[in-house]
Amino acid sequence: MKIKRKRKKSVKVRTAPGSLVFTGEVKLDNAFVKALYYNVEKLQEIKQEDIFNEDRHDSENLWVDVRGLHDIKLIEKLGEKFKIHPLVLEDILDVGQRPKLEEYETGLYFILNNLVFDKTSSSIKSEQVSFYLTKNKLVSFQEDADDLFSNVRERLFSGRTRIRSRSADYLLYALLDSIVDGYFLTLDDFEVMINNLDDRIVEDTDENIKYDILHFKRELIFFRRNVVSAREALSKVLKLEETLIEKKNVLFYRDIYDHLIHILDMTEAYRDTLSGLQDLYLSELSKKMNSVMQVLTIIATIFIPLTFLAGIYGMNFANMPELNYQYGYYILLLVMLVITLFLIRYFRVKKWL
Numbered sequence: 001m002k003i004k005r006k007r008k009k010s011v012k013v014r015t016a017p018g019s020l021v022f023t024g025e026v027k028l029d030n031a032f033v034k035a036l037y038y039n040v041e042k043l044q045e046i047k048q049e050d051i052f053n054e055d056r057h058d059s060e061n062l063w064v065d066v067r068g069l070h071d072i073k074l075i076e077k078l079g080e081k082f083k084i085h086p087l088v089l090e091d092i093l094d095v096g097q098r099p100k101l102e103e104y105e106t107g108l109y110f111i112l113n114n115l116v117f118d119k120t121s122s123s124i125k126s127e128q129v130s131f132y133l134t135k136n137k138l139v140s141f142q143e144d145a146d147d148l149f150s151n152v153r154e155r156l157f158s159g160r161t162r163i164r165s166r167s168a169d170y171l172l173y174a175l176l177d178s179i180v181d182g183y184f185l186t187l188d189d190f191e192v193m194i195n196n197l198d199d200r201i202v203e204d205t206d207e208n209i210k211y212d213i214l215h216f217k218r219e220l221i222f223f224r225r226n227v228v229s230a231r232e233a234l235s236k237v238l239k240l241e242e243t244l245i246e247k248k249n250v251l252f253y254r255d256i257y258d259h260l261i262h263i264l265d266m267t268e269a270y271r272d273t274l275s276g277l278q279d280l281y282l283s284e285l286s287k288k289m290n291s292v293m294q295v296l297t298i299i300a301t302i303f304i305p306l307t308f309l310a311g312i313y314g315m316n317f318a319n320m321p322e323l324n325y326q327y328g329y330y331i332l333l334l335v336m337l338v339i340t341l342f343l344i345r346y347f348r349v350k351k352w353l
């Protein structure tokens with residue numbers, strides 16, 4: 001498996017700061033927006049066009065879920081509506097960035113990558129998910145049409161849950177936690193692939209195994225790099241003054257931070273396991289080579305005395321009495337057979353065969 005992770009090549013070249021250029025792949029035909037107002041008493045979904053025409057009272061929270069980033073005009077309209085800084089809009093469209101947290105006068109900007117193990121290509125697929133949090137409002141941006149937050153949406157619709165009774169920063173926590181929980185599933189897939197590698201090494205040391213080990217090492221490094229950046233971003237959340245993140249909700253963000261530390265510990269353990277598998281592969285390869293050399297050495301050792309006898313009677317001396325003996329040829333073959341059987345028996349006693 002000679003697969004190398006491709007680096008994303010940005011199409012933004014010599015553009016002014018704040019220029020809106022989508023650098024990713026178009027993953028759906030038409031971008032769309034899902035939005036809903038909610039509080040502890042009620043929940044109401046609203047149409048995409050109504051997002052720009054109405055404002056509710058501060059007693060209601062608003063979640064705007066954007067799917068598809070290639071519609072620049074739609075992103076611009078959302079930026080104007082929710083007073084999102086142009087540099088934030090630029091980062092939202094420039095996909096492939098590491099997780100980070102940035103604080104602006106009008107809100108908090110958070111990037112977290114959804115990391116999923118693709119079993120078909122045996123590699124990690126990354127999707128950038130961006131969040132912009134203001135007072136009682138949260139806007140999320142996804143590249144794909146798939147609903148990453150279906151579980152959170154179900155909790156919102158289920159009734160008087162904690163997520164309905166708290167502010168929009170708790171909703172942000174719930175969405176971030178949903179992505180981080182997916183990291184554990186990704187590591188579970190990694191564990192399965194590593195166990196398969198272990199079995200393959202024991203059964204057969206084919207050359208492709210070393211490429212698979214190197215491939216999974218690269219994928220694990222890519223995964224770890226994202227998790228480290230996410231941990232750094234969460235650490236900044238814990239240090240924020242009580243503005244958009246309420247003090248009573250900081251504890252939940254700390255829980256995500258602890259999960260990321262646990263994920264990093266698991267990642268390090270898998271890296272050590274892959275290094276151990278690499279050593280095991282080299283050991284099994286060396287063992288296999290030694291086994292081949294042992295067989296060749298035994299064969300050569302058996303033929304040494306036989307070659308010696310054949311060499312003696314192959315010399316061109318005029319006077320060699322055995323050459324004139326009627327049964328000399330058969331006696332020589334019998335002696336060679338006895339020597340061969342003796343050596344084979346000796347090697348078996350020594351457990352070399």
